[in-house]
Amino acid sequence: MRARSRSGESPVNGFGTSTSSPLTPPRVLPGPPPPRLLAATVTALAATALTTACADTPEPAQPRQPFALTPCADLPDLPDLPTAQCGSITVPLDRANPGGPGTSTLDFSGHLYAQGLAIGECGEQLGDRSPQHSTTTAAVADDIRAGPGIEKLDLFGDSYGTFLMATHAQRHPERTASAVLSGAYSVTGRTEGAMGAAALRRAITLVRERTRQCDGPTALADLSAPATALRAAPSTVDVELNGSARQVPLDGRQLAGAVGKAFSSAPDPEVQVGVATPAPAARSGDLTAIRALVTRYLTTEVETAAAGVRACTVAADWSVSCHDYPEPFAGDDNDNDREAAYERGLAALDDADFAPSSAEAWSTRGSYDSGACLKWPHAPSRGAPFQAGAPMSNAPVLVLSGDLDANTPVEAGRQAAAQFPDAEVVEIPDDGHTPSVSEGGMVRILEFYAAR
Structure with missing residues (x-):
C-alpha cells in the first residue's frame, strides 16, 4: 500500500520535516x-x-x-x-x-524447505x-x-x-x-544483502535523529540483543488472523523480516518509529515489543497476499527473482553443486555486515530469501x-x-x-x-x- 502526503509535510513520512525545509533538502x-x-x-x-x-x-x-x-x-x-x-x-x-x-506468506515449521520445493516446481x-x-x-x-x-x-x-x-x-x-x-x-x-542491511542501519539512525529519540547505536543495540537471543533460543508468537490463532516460530529470521520490511516500502511513521525505538526491555529478554512488531509484520504480509493477484502474486514474484536476478550459484549446476556453492557463500558472510541481524537471518528472511531459487530450472x-x-x-x-x-x-x-x-x-x-x-x-x- 502507498500512503498519500498532506500538503506542506514531508513526503508520506509524518516526521514533520517539510519538503522545502533547509534542514533536509533533496x-x-x-x-x-x-x-x-x-x-x-x-x-x-x-x-x-x-x-x-x-x-x-x-x-x-x-x-x-x-x-x-x-x-x-x-x-x-x-x-x-x-x-x-x-x-x-x-x-x-x-x-x-x-x-x-x-510478498511472503505466514511462516510455519519447514517453511523455507517447502518454499524452495514449491518455487522449483x-x-x-x-x-x-x-x-x-x-x-x-x-x-x-x-x-x-x-x-x-x-x-x-x-x-x-x-x-x-x-x-x-x-x-x-x-x-x-x-x-x-x-x-x-x-x-x-x-x-x-x-540489494537485499549487506547493502540493504547497511541502508537499514542508516535509516534507523536517521529516524532516531529526526524524531529526537535516543541515538541510533542505542536503537541498534535494542534490536541486536533479541536477535542474538532468538538465534540461540527461538521462541514463538501467537498470531490471530480472521478469528483463527496460530503459533508461529519466532527466531532471528522472523525479526529480520519484520525490521527489514518496515524500511522496504513507502514510509509508515508508526511502524518505523516503533522499529527505531524498540523497548529497552528487549535487551533484558522481554520480547513483548518484538512479538508485537513481528505479529504486525506477519498479519500485514498475509492480508496483502490474500488481496488476490491484483495486489500481488507470490508465484510471479519468485518467477522474476529466480530468472532475472543474479544468484550465488551457477544456473546450470546440478542441485548438489548449487546447494554447496550457496552454503559456502553464506558461510563466508560476516555477521558484522548484517547487524542488527546475523548474516544468515538477514539473507533468508521472508520474500528476500537468497536461497529460494536453488530448485528453479535452468534456462540459457x-x-x-x-x-x-x-x-x-x-x-x-x-x-x-x-x-x-x-x-x-x-x-x-x-x-x-x-x-x-x-x-x-x-x-x-x-x-x-x-x-x-x-x-x-x-x-x-x-x-x-x-x-x-
Whole structure:
C-alpha cells in the first residue's frame, strides 16, 4: 500500500520535516551532467502480462498490430486521470513476463524447505514459459509504442519497473526519449544483502535523529540483543488472523523480516518509529515489543497476499527473482553443486555486515530469501538482460532514491544511474521505496520534465 502526503509535510513520512525545509533538502548526488533536452511525445506506458502455472504450449510469435488510443473509460481499478489515453493490444504468450513485486506468506515449521520445493516446481510447470523475463517485456513495450505510431517513449519505472525500463532503454535506445527511475537498482546487482542491511542501519539512525529519540547505536543495540537471543533460543508468537490463532516460530529470521520490511516500502511513521525505538526491555529478554512488531509484520504480509493477484502474486514474484536476478550459484549446476556453492557463500558472510541481524537471518528472511531459487530450472536466458558497460541509450535519466529505503538504497540508485551515460541521482529525505509517489519525489519529476 502507498500512503498519500498532506500538503506542506514531508513526503508520506509524518516526521514533520517539510519538503522545502533547509534542514533536509533533496540532495543531488555527484553524477554526469544535467540531462539534455530531447523532443519527444510524452506518453504513459502500461503493459500487463500474466504467466499462469499451467504448462500450455506457447503460442507462436505474432506480427505487430496497430491500435488506436482513446480516452480511458470504465476502468474502476485506475485513478481518475482525465488526460489518460488507453488502447488494447494482443501479444503472444511466449513473450509474457510475470512482472513486479510480490510478498511472503505466514511462516510455519519447514517453511523455507517447502518454499524452495514449491518455487522449483512452479518453474518446472511453467515449462517453455519459464524463460519469460525483462527482455520479453521490453519487446512487448516496443510493440505498444509502435501500435499507435509513437516515435519515442518517455519511460517511467518504479522498483522492478526500473529493471524493466533499463532493459528497454538498452534494447531500444533509438526509441527512448528519457527515463525516470524511482527506487532503482542495476540489472546486475542485488540489494537485499549487506547493502540493504547497511541502508537499514542508516535509516534507523536517521529516524532516531529526526524524531529526537535516543541515538541510533542505542536503537541498534535494542534490536541486536533479541536477535542474538532468538538465534540461540527461538521462541514463538501467537498470531490471530480472521478469528483463527496460530503459533508461529519466532527466531532471528522472523525479526529480520519484520525490521527489514518496515524500511522496504513507502514510509509508515508508526511502524518505523516503533522499529527505531524498540523497548529497552528487549535487551533484558522481554520480547513483548518484538512479538508485537513481528505479529504486525506477519498479519500485514498475509492480508496483502490474500488481496488476490491484483495486489500481488507470490508465484510471479519468485518467477522474476529466480530468472532475472543474479544468484550465488551457477544456473546450470546440478542441485548438489548449487546447494554447496550457496552454503559456502553464506558461510563466508560476516555477521558484522548484517547487524542488527546475523548474516544468515538477514539473507533468508521472508520474500528476500537468497536461497529460494536453488530448485528453479535452468534456462540459457537466465540472468541479467545485459552486463555492466553494455551500450546504452544516451537519453537523460532521473533516478530517485529515498534516504529511508533499505529495499533499493541510495547506493543501488547510484549503480542504476551508472548504467547510463547521462543520469542524475536525487536523494529524497524522509522517504522510502519508490519516492515518486511522494510530494518531494513528484516535484523533482515535474522539474525534470519541465527542463526538457
